[in-house]
Amino acid sequence: MIFKQVQNWDGRVFVKGRNYADGNAAFSNNQILKIEFDSGKGTLHLFVDGAQQPNYISGINEKVRFVIFMVYSGSTCILRSLKKLSTPTIGHLPNEKALQW
Numbered sequence: 001m002i003f004k005q006v007q008n009w010d011g012r013v014f015v016k017g018r019n020y021a022d023g024n025a026a027f028s029n030n031q032i033l034k035i036e037f038d039s040g041k042g043t044l045h046l047f048v049d050g051a052q053q054p055n056y057i058s059g060i061n062e063k064v065r066f067v068i069f070m071v072y073s074g075s076t077c078i079l080r081s082l083k084k085l086s087t088p089t090i091g092h093l094p095n096e097k098a099l100q101w
Contacts, residue, residue, distance in 0.1 A: 024053035
């Protein structure tokens, strides 16, 4: 399970509730978030307003389901696209850190 607190999220990435890292950009309402999963490498990367974030998840060797969970009444989420990419858009960052699934 990957847990992200969306309202004024502080940039932490939690993996299965026990392993976490600080360092990704915080985000708030009306920003564009992108998640890219590479099933060949077993990695999941987050982008905030087009900028790849340094903390990512690796070692995912099982089926993946994406779930959106709304906490606050009146909250909304718009999925703009869901597609299979022919080539990854992920690059290497100098300060990247992998969190093990």
